[in-house]
Amino acid sequence: MNRFLYVLSILIALAGISLQAEETEMSRRIGIEPLDHGLALVNPQMGWTMHFYSNIITNYGSKLAPHDTLDDFPGLSCAYLRVPWSFLEPEEGRFNWSLLDTPAQRWIDKGKQIALRISSTESWMRWATPEWVYKAGAKGYNFSVGKGVDEDGPFWEPDYKDPIFLEKLDKFLSVMAKRYDGNPNVAFIDIGSFGVWGEGHTLASSRLPFDYETHKIHVDLYCKHFKKTLLAISDDFAGHNKQGRHFPITDYALSKGVTLRDDSICVQPPPRSWYHTEMAQEFWPKLPVILEHEHYGPSKKKNAWGDGSLLLRAVEEYHASYMSIHWWPRILLEENRTIIERINQRMGYRIQLKKINFPTQIRLGETFTITSTWANAGVAPCYPGGFIAYTLKNEHDGIVAVLCDESFDVRDLSVGPPGETPTKTLISTLAVALKTYGYAPHTLPGTYTLYVSVGKRDGTPVIALPHVNEDGHRRYKLGTIELLSAN
16 A cells, blocks of 8 residues: 555545544433432422411411511411401491502512412401491391300301492402402412301301302302412311202312312311311312411310321322411421421422433533423422423533523423332433524534533523532522533
8 A cells, every 4th residue: 555545545534533522522412310309398389388377367377576577487488468358448438458468578589479268257256247237238147156156146247248348358359359350470369258157158257048040149259350370269168067069159169179178177186187088089180279277276275286297297188289387387397397398398399300321411502401300299280380381501600501491391291109100211302592583692613511400491590409519599500411502
């Protein structure tokens, strides 16, 4: 072989080795299996709701300083404000919204939400419905707690189908809806105008029966005014201890997009710790179920609380997304910290990245794949939903590229029993700009940090994940990728 052919063969061989090395380098991938850090998450449509007002406004936020928003309570997402109608409209057309706005803004300033219930009947004060409604001619009943209708009773309950009562209620809800319907700071609003304490029953008031049509009037009134914000109906509309999956009023509420709230967890000792897990099976696949446990102190005295494991069991059986803090909050936390931490592992949804595989190098304008496996370790669907996005950042934390895979919504992740969480593997085909189109400014070759997030279709992170290395904006660091220049 002459020298020219020999050198040419060497060059060809070297070229082949070089090409092979580049292919090997371009196909090199990293696999990671992130661990769940085990901490509580604060996410949309789930969490602990703290009773700042529990009918009586001194329960249970009155001992909190104005700057104290219980940041130490893990998983707290919402301040719950439950007050009688008369506190908010003491005179017709004159409103006392500051009663709600003042505590609400403390939590809203911390990125949390509020929830509301406005009641028409209480067992501790006469005029939960404002007295001016009665003076306008609304019919109702005097009652004594434990006795029912009593001509000389100290308390008053409206006739819930009385036209004057309903006219005044309709006007109040109209004003209330202007403030709160569609307000992103409001997690949910209870249909609280029917029954003692707004719970949908008359057991501790007149003890009078009310029919489906009366119940339906109140559901329709709320649905008329609150078209955007999540509404909740008490399970006790169907009867406080009637078991079953289907009842006319709860089925009707569900058909209107109203979710279920059970106010009766751990009120009575086992085996009657609650009654309506069957009913909840209709709601939780579509809407977040809300639970409220009995006032913690009385529940303990009645031996209805146990070691707290009943509360976790209720979360599992109801597939609950919200749980109340129905006592002086730090006492509840101090005496139940272990069970609260266990509940936080399951309540609502918990979107986990189980494993991920991505290339170490990609070329500008060319497609590449990231394979990821996801799970929902909670008891409920991720109702707000979300899409997987990958973000490349430079050394100054600047965003170089955002790549969202819209082919799968985490809302569709199935839930399962503890330790048996189903998984979903997603192969995302992505590109940092396509060859036929222009590149974003400063999309230059270099080494960048790769982050993953779950949120809106445009790559805005929304859902907190239970993983470390979060960037402060709900993006989670995975590693680095070298971005090579286009061919």
